[in-house]
Amino acid sequence: MFSPPASMLREHYSTPEQQRETVTVGMWIFLATEVMLFGGLFTAFAVYRMYYTRGFDQGSAEMSILLGSINTAVLLTSSLTMALAIYSAAAGRLLRTYGLLLLTAVIGIAFLAIKFTEYYQHYQQHKVPGVWFESSSPDAGALQLFYVFYFAMTGLHAVHMSIGIALVVFYAFRTAAGRFSSEYYTPLEALGLYWHFVDIVWIFLFAIFYISGLHT
Amino acid sequence: MSTTIAKLRAAQAHSYLTEQRGIRSWLLTTDHKRIALLYTFSVTGFFFIGGVFALLMRLELLTPATDLVSAHTYNELFSMHGIIMVWFFLIPSIPNTLGNFLIPMMIGAKDVAFPKLNLASWYVYMAGGIIVLYSVFRGGVDTGWTFYTPFSTVYSQTYVVGAALGIFISGFASIMTGLNFIATIHRLRAPGMTWFRLPLFIWSHYATSVIFVLATPVLAVTLLMLAVERIFQVGIFSAPLGGDPVLFQHMFWFYSHPAVYIMVLPGMAVVSELVAAFSRKAVFGYTFVAFASVSIAVLGFLVWGHHMFVAGQSVYSAMYFSVLSYLVAVPSAIKVFNWTATLYKGSISWETPMLYAIGFIGLFTIGGMTGLFLAALGIDVHVTDTYFVVAHFHYIMVGGTVMAYLGGMHYWWPKISGRMYPEGISKLSALTVFLGFNLTFFPQFVLGYLGMPRRYAAYPPEFQYLHILSTAGATILGVGYIMPLIYFLWSWHYGPAAPPNPWRATGLEWQTSSPPPTENFETTPIVTHKAYDYAGMKEELRLV
Numbered sequence: 156m157f158s159p160p161a162s163m164l165r166e167h168y169s170t171p172e173q174q175r176e177t178v179t180v181g182m183w184i185f186l187a188t189e190v191m192l193f194g195g196l197f198t199a200f201a202v203y204r205m206y207y208t209r210g211f212d213q214g215s216a217e218m219s220i221l222l223g224s225i226n227t228a229v230l231l232t233s234s235l236t237m238a239l240a241i242y243s244a245a246a247g248r249l250l251r252t253y254g255l256l257l258l259t260a261v262i263g264i265a266f267l268a269i270k271f272t273e274y275y276q277h278y279q280q281h282k283v284p285g286v287w288f289e290s291s292s293p294d295a296g297a298l299q300l301f302y303v304f305y306f307a308m309t310g311l312h313a314v315h316m317s318i319g320i321a322l323v324v325f326y327a328f329r330t331a332a333g334r335f336s337s338e339y340y341t342p343l344e345a346l347g348l349y350w351h352f353v354d355i356v357w358i359f360l361f362a363i364f365y366i367s368g369l370h371t
Numbered sequence: 372m373s374t375t376i377a378k379l380r381a382a383q384a385h386s387y388l389t390e391q392r393g394i395r396s397w398l399l400t401t402d403h404k405r406i407a408l409l410y411t412f413s414v415t416g417f418f419f420i421g422g423v424f425a426l427l428m429r430l431e432l433l434t435p436a437t438d439l440v441s442a443h444t445y446n447e448l449f450s451m452h453g454i455i456m457v458w459f460f461l462i463p464s465i466p467n468t469l470g471n472f473l474i475p476m477m478i479g480a481k482d483v484a485f486p487k488l489n490l491a492s493w494y495v496y497m498a499g500g501i502i503v504l505y506s507v508f509r510g511g512v513d514t515g516w517t518f519y520t521p522f523s524t525v526y527s528q529t530y531v532v533g534a535a536l537g538i539f540i541s542g543f544a545s546i547m548t549g550l551n552f553i554a555t556i557h558r559l560r561a562p563g564m565t566w567f568r569l570p571l572f573i574w575s576h577y578a579t580s581v582i583f584v585l586a587t588p589v590l591a592v593t594l595l596m597l598a599v600e601r602i603f604q605v606g607i608f609s610a611p612l613g614g615d616p617v618l619f620q621h622m623f624w625f626y627s628h629p630a631v632y633i634m635v636l637p638g639m640a641v642v643s644e645l646v647a648a649f650s651r652k653a654v655f656g657y658t659f660v661a662f663a664s665v666s667i668a669v670l671g672f673l674v675w676g677h678h679m680f681v682a683g684q685s686v687y688s689a690m691y692f693s694v695l696s697y698l699v700a701v702p703s704a705i706k707v708f709n710w711t712a713t714l715y716k717g718s719i720s721w722e723t724p725m726l727y728a729i730g731f732i733g734l735f736t737i738g739g740m741t742g743l744f745l746a747a748l749g750i751d752v753h754v755t756d757t758y759f760v761v762a763h764f765h766y767i768m769v770g771g772t773v774m775a776y777l778g779g780m781h782y783w784w785p786k787i788s789g790r791m792y793p794e795g796i797s798k799l800s801a802l803t804v805f806l807g808f809n810l811t812f813f814p815q816f817v818l819g820y821l822g823m824p825r826r827y828a829a830y831p832p833e834f835q836y837l838h839i840l841s842t843a844g845a846t847i848l849g850v851g852y853i854m855p856l857i858y859f860l861w862s863w864h865y866g867p868a869a870p871p872n873p874w875r876a877t878g879l880e881w882q883t884s885s886p887p888p889t890e891n892f893e894t895t896p897i898v899t900h901k902a903y904d905y906a907g908m909k910e911e912l913r914l915v
Contacts (some may be wrong), residue, residue: 166481166890167480167481167482167483167486167559168559169895173558173559176558177484177485177554177557177558177559180484180553180554180557180558181484181485181550181551181554184549184550184553184554184584185550187584187585188546188550188584188585188587188588189588191584191585191586191587191588191589192588192589192591192592193592194588194589195588195589195591195592195593195622195625196592196596198622199596199607199618199622202615202618203613203614203615206613206615207613284603284605285603285604285605286604296606296612296613297613299605299606299612299613300605300606300607300612300613300614303599303605303606303607307595307596307599
């Protein structure tokens, strides 16, 4: 039922199922390490949010909820196009997969563009931590700490996005080159897992940085 | 007789060592056995570099005054000793050498799940190591291997960011290895190799790999925050800027305590194999030993706060961490008792690997029991940051892991190299290591209990005789470590050819030729027996 071209089966696997399951297991383990990587930052953020509730609320209130919401919608759309790309691959419509992957990459770039627009605004408002940081707030210290975490966490997320975009483009071209078929598209599935994971991280970032200060 | 030798020669001509030749075939190999050897050379190099730092420290401590090196240099010596030994020797030592070589063979696979990732891990590890060595030559680091803030982020004038970057990078090698092992053990087992037929070596490495993938990313992100704070001078951990230095300790030990089990679980893996092979009996209570490995990995994640009893954490969390630390002793004790019970009524023989295994059991027990002293809230306050702690973890790391590493290297050397090592001198070296080790570190228990703090270059004269004993022991220990290096290199060329199964041991790795062919087995083995079926083997021999 499942027979990729012989060249796709690496020699140390005995069956295609074994290869496919191994790749999927490997990707899930990798995502577990990513959870721990972001988890460390989320933990530290939670600790300081408890120490400095006011300063962190103020930081969150300074975020542009409009740009954040648009960006969330943009990123969720890219998850949809990614899911559709894999669905099309399973259905054997690989030209469509190719198009949808490129669309995913474009939407991902749009996300980064909006994100960097926000960064530029923070820069103009002297909100980049370090010697350039300026604030007249009585909670300036806590506010700066908020921005440290904001830049560290959204920055790490943006790094993951950039890697993801590069991979999506790479696999789009592999798809166009005829490397995949409805019987063999395991790398695309693994890529999809990664892309959705990075999206989910953003959902949490959106909640802690943008939504939590809305009431102030 | 001559035909047997001819057969052996023929097998060796077709081995993973000789099938391809040239430096390129080594540097671009994806064969797990060759990558294991690349790692072996690298960790051996780092071991001796770290050892030179230790020897210089011991020489400085020969006299009470700071006369050989300055206090600042001494700080750098113990920092670099710790950093290199922990991250560039102990963590990769057994998993990346013996584990890499044996895991696919023991489960009857042709290779690990992701061979290219396996090679990438070695390059990543080397890149991290070279960056750390570069920081050493640019002036070193003086923070200790623990990088405690705020010293590491505000006050230290040394190459903190360089060293942290090297460790950060090498962490990804650990993650790649752990990921590879878990996927391999889950998906690549030969037909009939069920979970409860796996050698205990595999169970222990599985537990180790879980820690690799779940703990290492936390270290990565902690070092990232440390570097951000130091470079941009923003307060993540710095109290004057609103940060919390104790949070750094929490996050550091959240990785570094489980990392202690990364270092010792593979040692336990090796000892389970050795004890069974040289008492010619199945390991007593297989299931208990298997689950002990898993529970050590799980409990290991819940006890990090016992490094911080005096750091100002709440007394209630201290009590919680104390109780859980006691709990870790339960699976560790299960292992020790089960190894001992395996010896009971076994036909024990005293080849070199067995000497190391027995040494491990004794020294690990002492190291583990003194760990319980440190888990007790009251006693810990008295001995925190003294030589008692130093002696305790060296009994686990050196008396445990290094002994197991050497024992495993001797045991599997015929498989790795296709040659036998010289038995007489290697027994002598095992005894030298054991004596030298105890002479080095036992006096340190006494020193610590009497109040000698760690990380000091000078000390009151009344401690001198204990320090002299310790330095003398370190010299003997050094000799004990150089001897295997020499005779292993000698036997690589001149040792007698090894048969496929020189120890008449069970285990799939012994069913193929020594050294094995690149694809490990001529045909994929089919497993019909439990591990350590020495009783069945005896039966078969009787029938023959």
